[in-house]
Amino acid sequence: MPYVNIKITREGATAEQKAELIRGVTSLLADVLGKNPQTTVVVIEEVETDNWGIGGETVTARRRAER
Amino acid sequence: MPYVNIKITREGATAEQKAELIRGVTSLLADVLGKNPQTTVVVIEEVETDNWGIGGETVTARRRAER
Amino acid sequence: MPYVNIKITREGATAEQKAELIRGVTSLLADVLGKNPQTTVVVIEEVETDNWGIGGETVTARRRAER
Amino acid sequence: MPYVNIKITREGATAEQKAELIRGVTSLLADVLGKNPQTTVVVIEEVETDNWGIGGETVTARRRAER
């Protein structure tokens, strides 16, 4: 019955990668805590880099600086 | 003053249906707990079926299997 | 499959009132959007009045001013 | 290490305004609680006015009534 919310920046995760995250987190909760996979809910949210901040600046600004 | 967050898969909920959810949840909190409707906030988030997992697989995969 | 998160201040909601909220929100999602009640998840979070702000001040301060 | 989630209606916030929010919240947590800015995460979510309710009605309906 767990509920898992994963937030990542929107930078091209594929449908297959997202399916793999969902499979992996659901298994982990079954393995570690014995949670029933049938009622484990996982929601992935992809956030624009303009809307994600770390270290006081947006990821957009960090990506630009890294180049 | 309650804050309610409703997450559903993005599968065609109309503006009228969303308005009805907002009305309904706000009334429910007033009826059950006496909460002031004027300051009750409801936020609906619609999530792509690729990004929603249950039972270890995406809703996209489940919808495909149901057909 | 919807997921609903309800945040309220911790001010004495009873177990019965919380059960009523859960029943009510689950019915609402079934009635308005045809969502399956069996997989509708509702999580209620009760927050201390010191940790809830509205209008720039805590609910603790507002309750004190109301007296 | 704090995590801050800011939800606003999608009504034209610019990239510069969002960067300013991120800077401001990160500074505030450093000033008030001594939190390390390097690991402070801020995520801004912009929500359609059809999906945001207050006072039992959508922001879309309120904006229309205000005109």
Place this chain on the structure above:
Amino acid sequence: MPYVNIKITREGATAEQKAELIRGVTSLLADVLGKNPQTTVVVIEEVETDNWGIGGETVTARRRAER
């Protein structure tokens, strides 16, 4: 830089089990999406069974019925 929020019912998860969840989710995000473990944040929330609903009833009521 991902942020993961895991909500489970408060039913005796140990500190070691929670540490294992944190390790596991962090690895998964590194393996599947190449995310940097150093900035991956995981927050576990344990929710009273009175405050968690599924199928329109609280987990407290379901646990009682299962006995």
Place this chain on the structure above:
Amino acid sequence: MPYVNIKITREGATAEQKAELIRGVTSLLADVLGKNPQTTVVVIEEVETDNWGIGGETVTARRRAER
């Protein structure tokens, strides 16, 4: 009308510090985006260090290592 959720580790933030965060975030949203302070909601959640992970380990483990 914004909604802000601030999650920090539970490590002794005082009621006054939390009130200051609420005041500060509410002002910031008014200054940067012209949001009405009267309907700005801020919820602070304090999370046990066993339940907060960064870099794949709990904050409890990190605090122990820092000593």
